[in-house]
Amino acid sequence: MTKVKICGITSEQDALMAVDAGADALGFVFFDKSPRFIGVEAAARIIEKLPPFVQVVGLFVNEDLDVVNSTADCCGLDIVQLHGEESPEFCRLVRRRVMKAFRVRGPESLTPLADYRVAAYLLDAYSPHAYGGTGEVFDWECAIAAKQQGRVVLAGGLTPENIAAAVTRVQPYGVDVSSGVEASPGKKDPDKVRRFIQLAKHPHPI
Numbered sequence: 422m423t424k425v426k427i428c429g430i431t432s433e434q435d436a437l438m439a440v441d442a443g444a445d446a447l448g449f450v451f452f453d454k455s456p457r458f459i460g461v462e463a464a465a466r467i468i469e470k471l472p473p474f475v476q477v478v479g480l481f482v483n484e485d486l487d488v489v490n491s492t493a494d495c496c497g498l499d500i501v502q503l504h505g506e507e508s509p510e511f512c513r514l515v516r517r518r519v520m521k522a523f524r525v526r527g528p529e530s531l532t533p534l535a536d537y538r539v540a541a542y543l544l545d546a547y548s549p550h551a552y553g554g555t556g557e558v559f560d561w562e563c564a565i566a567a568k569q570q571g572r573v574v575l576a577g578g579l580t581p582e583n584i585a586a587a588v589t590r591v592q593p594y595g596v597d598v599s600s601g602v603e604a605s606p607g608k609k610d611p612d613k614v615r616r617f618i619q620l621a622k623h624p625h626p627i
């Protein structure tokens with residue numbers, strides 16, 4: 422069954438709602454230029470309220486290694502998601518499992534994947550305007566091709582309307598969503614979150 426990460430959590434209410442809806446992982450954006458930014462102390466207060474068996478993912482963009490590792494310790498992160506131009510060597514020095522994000526423009530965007538020994542490749546749409554959370558979709562054929570290199574987490578413009586088609590076609594290890602389940606930037610819409618998770622995990626109605 423497809424794993425689901427709900428990214429851009431900024432409140433305890435949204436975190437517990439997403440967990441109750443069946444999210445496998447929650448993402449906290451430690452990138453201060455994002456509308457979904459959360460500070461370390463605020464994130465830690467939410468994370469300490471989470472039940473067991475939910476993976477906590479911290480997202481960073483071109484951050485210092487010391488900051489990544491100390492935030493991971495401070496907040497009890499399970500996984501670090503690197504969404505900038507971090508090198509394979511940088512990923513090796515992170516003291517957590519790493520999901521390395523790649524922003525896909527076309528098949529050539531997949532060339533660097535082979536250099537990275539990471540727990541999963543997160544594939545997101547390329548935008549010249551932002552590192553992520555853009556709501557833009559890329560050509561899913563690239564995600565299908567990337568599965569030859571390792572686990573793929575599909576992201577980029579996923580919504581309750583297209584998630585069943587995405588999962589059926591790509592069959593990724595997991596999916597990741599931010600803006601597609603929001604009421605406004607940084608605030609999740611419970612109905613969209615529930616429908617998204619249900620359809621990601623059961624794309625074919627029984």
Ligand SMILES: O=C(O)c1ccccc1NCC(=O)[C@H](O)[C@H](O)COP(=O)(O)O
Nearest residue numbers: 428455553554555556577578598599600
């Ligand atoms: O969400 C952000 O604001 C963000 C900012 C900078 C880098 C990454 C960011 N989000 C990463 C994610 O994990 C998103 O889920 C992914 O980019 C997909 O976003 P969306 O198309 O809005 O579902």
